Amino acid sequence: MNRESLLIATLVELADNLVDDYDVIDVLTVLTHRCVDAVDVDAAGVMLASPTGELQFVASSSESMTILELFQIQTNEGPCVDCFHDGLAITNHALSESDGRWPLFTPRALALGFRAVHSLPMRLRGRTIGALNLFRTHQGTLSEDDVIVAQGLADVATIAILQHRSTLDASALNFQLxxxxxxxxxxxxxxxxxxxxxxCDMDEAFNRLRAHARNHNEGLTTLATRVVATSIAPNDLDLWVMTIPE
Amino acid sequence: MNVHRLLDIYAIMERLERESAEGFALCAVAAEFTALDGAGIALMSESDALTSLCTSNFAAGALMDLELTLGEGPMVDASRGDAFEDTDLRETTSSEWTVYRSEAVALGARAIFAYPVRLGAIRFGALSLFRTRPGPLNAQQSSDAYLMASVIGRAILAEQAEGSLVGLAGELNGESMLEFWVHQAAGMLAVQGSMSVKDALVFLRAHAIGVGSQLSVLADRVVTGATRFDSTTREWIDETAVGHYKR
Known part of the structure; x- marks a missing residue:
């Protein structure tokens, strides 16, 4: 698929997801996967501001522990923290050993093979609620078009978090966040x-949760709550998605 | 940025702890911090029953009793579900809790703000705040209320793990509970020890204190299999001296 078709397919898929009782984590996970497809990047994640004002990751294109740790570090420092505080996009930041800007983040990102990082603010009416984080394993710059597409996806992510709230006052936004x-x-x-x-390992555990939720048309969070409440046994979760996605 | 607001909460805790020989009540911290007219905190038992942990003044106490007696109201709902804000008890169009609303107004409340005290699927209870005049919270108060509810969750966890709130501010200041592997570890430990995830988290935190480790470091060892809980002997077992990963 060329990029235009890919973007249209992505928007249709997201619009299809943003109905009635959608699961926000599931939609954001889809969105991070589509970022990887539609923008020239290798990993993507969404981080949101917690009540303490620190960032917490909520969705990622990969559930591997090493990738999640890269988001975790950004509770304290990293491109998302800077992007979140300034409300400004960081694009095409090349990672290098000599880069002293993020002393904890940069070495970990390099060790995982990433060479460039981008972070786009998730903004709503003047308030930044989080950031979309993109990683690339090769050097070189994202085109202007790539950045526009990525910011567009960050904006969709913001809309997804608001769910069906018609009023967008501070308390409604805090509620959804x-x-x-x-x-x-x-x-x-x-x-x-x-x-x-x-x-199994943690990313398999996530995949089973997601597969079972999809197969049974159940919200990811609802299903996870049932697992914790032991109303469904982990062994009874489906191993893979039964239906082929359109 | 709310990090300074978090420090404000700790400062209130420390001041109240210095001022009173009996220690401090969390609801007093909540009422002062959010600058509202009163606060109450209810605890949820294993069987989902609510009991009062504390209330900040007479009216807050009466509102708590009212809700626990009727078994309905914003705090009851928040303890089981999501946050609930009723910005004018007198003008509401909702048909829910009509008895509660009229009684709450008679007790002097005009607006009620209730928040779940939770950590993921673990439900500790709820925080209820009230005001004698109607109207919504401003943006800062709204953020503060959520922040307070999250601190109360961590405080209740600490209290259940250690049986005391002494020195709580200093303790909470060092840990965030934002590390995702802490919650993974609680899930793993729940299965290892055949207990609820809530008990597992309390147990994990108690063991961290017992061995003089940070919660996030012990949780990391559990997730990587370096430390596990043996359900037969009911003992913790360290498989390796050092965790697989150093964080």
Whole structure:
């Protein structure tokens, strides 16, 4: 697919997801995967501001522990923190050993093979609520078009977090932000249980959760809550998605 | 940026701890921090029953009793679900809790703001704040209320793990609970020890204190298999001296 078709397909897919009772983590996960497809990057993640003002990751194109750690470091420092505080995009930041800007983040990102990083603010009416983080394994710059597409996807992510709230006052926004952040914690608790019960690793645990949620048309967070409440046994979760995505 | 607001909470805790021989109540911290007319905190038991942990003044106490007696209201709903804000109890069009609303107004409340105290799927209870005049919270108060609820969650966890709130501010200041592997570790430990995720998190935190480790460091060891809990002997086992990863 060329980029135009890919973008149209992505927007249709997201619009299709943003109906009634969608699961915000599921939609954001889809969005990070589409970022990787539609923008010239190798990994993508969404980070949101927690009540303490620190960033917490909520969705990623990869659930591998090493990638998640790269987001975790950015609770304290990194491109997302700077982007979030300044409300300004960071694009085409080449990572190098001699780069002293993020002393914890940069060596870890380099060790994972990443060479460039980008971070786009998620903004709503003057308030920055988080950042979309993009990683690239090769040097070179994102084109102007890439940046426009990425910022567009960051804006869609912001809309997804708001869910169906018509009024956008501070308390409605705090409500949605906190629910999204808490959903991610529920998913991590469930992943731990699945991992221990079925002897799989954490990204497999997430994939099973997501596959089962998709197959049974259940929200990811609802399903994860049922796992934690032991109303469904980890071993009973589907291993893969039964239906072929359109 | 709310990090300075978090430090404000710790400063209130430390001041109240110095001022009173009996220690401080979390609801007093909540009422002062959010600058509202009163606060109450309810705890949820394993069987989902609510009990009062504390209330900041007489009216807050009466509102708490009212809600626990009726078994309905914003705090009851928040403890089981999501945050709930009723900005004018007298003018509301909702048909829910009509008895609660009229009684709450009689007790002097005009606006009620209730927040779940939770960590993922773990439900500790709820924070209820009230004001004697109607109207929404401003942006700062709204952020503050969510921040306060998250601090209360961590405080209740600490209290359940250690049985005391002494020196809480200093302790909370060093840990964030934002590390995702802490929640993964609680899930793993729940399966290892055949317990609820809530008990597992309390247990994990208690063990971290017992061995003089940071919660995030112990959680890392659990996630990487360096430390596990043996359900037969009910003992912690260190498989390796050093964790697989150093964080």
């Amino acid at each position: 906190n629910n999204a952040l808490n959903s991610r914690v529920i998913i991590e608790q469930a992943k731990g249980m699945i991992c221990q019960s079925t002897s």
